[in-house]
Amino acid sequence: MSDTQAPEKRRAPVKEGKESKKESKEGDERHEAIYRAVSDAIVEQRLKPGARLREDALADVFGISRTGIRKILQRLALEQLVTLTPRRGASVTRPTADEAKDVFDARQLIECGLMPDVARRMGEKEAAELREMARQERQALRSGQQSVAIRLSADFHVRLAQLSGNATLAEFVERLCSRSSLILAVYGHPGHLGCESHDHDDLIGYLETGNGERAKAFMSRHLKAIEASLSMVEEEESAPDLQQIFGG
Amino acid sequence: MSDTQAPEKRRAPVKEGKESKKESKEGDERHEAIYRAVSDAIVEQRLKPGARLREDALADVFGISRTGIRKILQRLALEQLVTLTPRRGASVTRPTADEAKDVFDARQLIECGLMPDVARRMGEKEAAELREMARQERQALRSGQQSVAIRLSADFHVRLAQLSGNATLAEFVERLCSRSSLILAVYGHPGHLGCESHDHDDLIGYLETGNGERAKAFMSRHLKAIEASLSMVEEEESAPDLQQIFGG
DNA sequence: GCTGGATTTGGTGTATACAATAAATAGCAT
DNA sequence: ATGCTATTTATTGTATACACCAAATCCAGC
Numbered sequence: 372m373s374d375t376q377a378p379e380k381r382r383a384p385v386k387e388g389k390e391s392k393k394e395s396k397e398g399d400e401r402h403e404a405i406y407r408a409v410s411d412a413i414v415e416q417r418l419k420p421g422a423r424l425r426e427d428a429l430a431d432v433f434g435i436s437r438t439g440i441r442k443i444l445q446r447l448a449l450e451q452l453v454t455l456t457p458r459r460g461a462s463v464t465r466p467t468a469d470e471a472k473d474v475f476d477a478r479q480l481i482e483c484g485l486m487p488d489v490a491r492r493m494g495e496k497e498a499a500e501l502r503e504m505a506r507q508e509r510q511a512l513r514s515g516q517q518s519v520a521i522r523l524s525a526d527f528h529v530r531l532a533q534l535s536g537n538a539t540l541a542e543f544v545e546r547l548c549s550r551s552s553l554i555l556a557v558y559g560h561p562g563h564l565g566c567e568s569h570d571h572d573d574l575i576g577y578l579e580t581g582n583g584e585r586a587k588a589f590m591s592r593h594l595k596a597i598e599a600s601l602s603m604v605e606e607e608e609s610a611p612d613l614q615q616i617f618g619g
Numbered sequence: 620m621s622d623t624q625a626p627e628k629r630r631a632p633v634k635e636g637k638e639s640k641k642e643s644k645e646g647d648e649r650h651e652a653i654y655r656a657v658s659d660a661i662v663e664q665r666l667k668p669g670a671r672l673r674e675d676a677l678a679d680v681f682g683i684s685r686t687g688i689r690k691i692l693q694r695l696a697l698e699q700l701v702t703l704t705p706r707r708g709a710s711v712t713r714p715t716a717d718e719a720k721d722v723f724d725a726r727q728l729i730e731c732g733l734m735p736d737v738a739r740r741m742g743e744k745e746a747a748e749l750r751e752m753a754r755q756e757r758q759a760l761r762s763g764q765q766s767v768a769i770r771l772s773a774d775f776h777v778r779l780a781q782l783s784g785n786a787t788l789a790e791f792v793e794r795l796c797s798r799s800s801l802i803l804a805v806y807g808h809p810g811h812l813g814c815e816s817h818d819h820d821d822l823i824g825y826l827e828t829g830n831g832e833r834a835k836a837f838m839s840r841h842l843k844a845i846e847a848s849l850s851m852v853e854e855e856e857s858a859p860d861l862q863q864i865f866g867g
Numbered sequence: 868g869c870t871g872g873a874t875t876t877g878g879t880g881t882a883t884a885c886a887a888t889a890a891a892t893a894g895c896a897t
Numbered sequence: 898a899t900g901c902t903a904t905t906t907a908t909t910g911t912a913t914a915c916a917c918c919a920a921a922t923c924c925a926g927c
Contacts, residue, residue: 460909480788484728539724540725540728683911683912689880
């Protein structure tokens with residue numbers, strides 16, 4: 372089965388992904404697609420924290436060479452979704468409790484601070500779009516696709532931030548949300564999902580009526596609720612702490 | 620001259636940089652050093668906005684191959700200090716007026732929001748360190764090294780954010796500050812520097828006495844003052860706007 | 868003399884080959 | 898039998914070669 376050595380001139384037709392690519396994508400878009408694929412897989416916990424990401428394996432799967440994979444891994448590392456240890460390669464980041472606190476504090480500061488601006492720029496079209504996103508999220512939740520729901524919830528928060536009109540802060544929120552998804556995947560209870568069913572809809576309501584302060588307060592409670600739902604136990608796997616176990 | 624093809628076992632002794640390296644740096648640190656060198660050069664405006672950064676040239680200067688340079692350029696691109704256009708290569712980012720507004724709004728939100736935390740964690744040692752930084756900045760300013768002063772000022776703000784204890788937000792501030800330096804370099808008046816002489820010292824005073832709210836308000840004014848000192852004229856160089864010039 | 872197209876050239880995009888290192892394993896000695 | 902050391906192996910780090918695209922140049926035609 373190892374037919375990987377055949378050096379065809381053109382880049383290999385990349386054995387069908389999950390969706391059929393238009394083939395000769397500009398290569399740049401191809402990278403973007405691969406980046407999204409890996410990123411989504413991490414966020415949806417199909418790749419679990421700690422999982423090693425070998426360059427050869429990824430290169431093989433996506434049909435490009437290690438060069439491109441490395442580029443993507445470095446980007447993911449800068450976003451702190453993967454950890455790059457010097458000569459050990461890449462692995463999915465396992466967020467610590469401290470990091471989790473930092474991330475949620477940061478969200479508290481930024482997302483809440485953005486609400487007044489969002490309320491000001493909120494129009495009918497935007498509200499409709501957000502409602503549709505919230506609907507999809509509820510649906511995913513109902514059909515038991517928890518991981519997908521987590522990602523859709525993150526998408527919702529990011530879109531919200533984008534509506535503030537500040538691209539820089541929106542980008543920050545994007546990074547915070549993907550890290551949050553990772554945190555939820557690790558510390559969240561399996562049955563109990565982060566964003567409660569109707570929170571997002573309620574939020575849209577406040578924003579639609581231009582009530583920025585109300586939305587801000589609600590967002591604050593919303594985020595606090597998510598954070599509170601986490602069970603912050605760091606199970607260490609390496610070094611099973613013999614000292615403590617045997618009462619050193 | 621072109622003795623580069625000689626495949627010596629060790630990596631080439633890298634023809635002395637500007638400072639003599641300890642030679643066999645771990646390679647990782649070498650990359651970091653190069654990254655800093657380029658980043659500083661941009662922030663200090665020795666590399667002006669729009670300047671092209673050819674991979675070959677950089678590889679030649681730093682004595683590593685294009686592979687490493689590309690990695691560094693990609694990192695700088697993610698931090699938005701350089702712009703990477705698909706087949707044209709890298710160039711120093713020329714911030715637009717919109718971006719400048721976003722960056723300063725973001726700083727307003729984040730840095731001000733951090734002040735109470737900083738005030739809470741402020742000790743004698745931290746205050747002394749900050750005062751020393753402020754001193755260096757003043758000195759650079761006095762000796763006419765405006766670019767250096769801009770960088771030192773950015774360093775000050777970053778250190779402040781780090782003292783909040785939130786590493787994630789500190790990293791955001793770091794990025795905002797380097798972009799701000801770029802903005803100052805483009806839109807700032809030559810003679811009139813951003814951070815007024817004693818602002819930073821005053822700020823340390825408020826923080827030292829644990830007066831977080833006061834520090835917050837002061838920081839807000841401080842940032843507003845910097846932003847107000849900019850002359851937001853975008854001189855377009857490409858397409859000299861014939862329509863407008865000849866009253867289309 | 869100027870415009871339009873073909874050719875050349877400079878520079879990036881990608882793959883691959885090779886070197887180096889850390890982990891795993893096996894062998895040896897105690 | 899166990900612990901230490903040497904060899905092997907698996908995987909990353911780096912450089913370089915080659916392909917490809919875009920812009921600049923040059924030539925021809927009008």
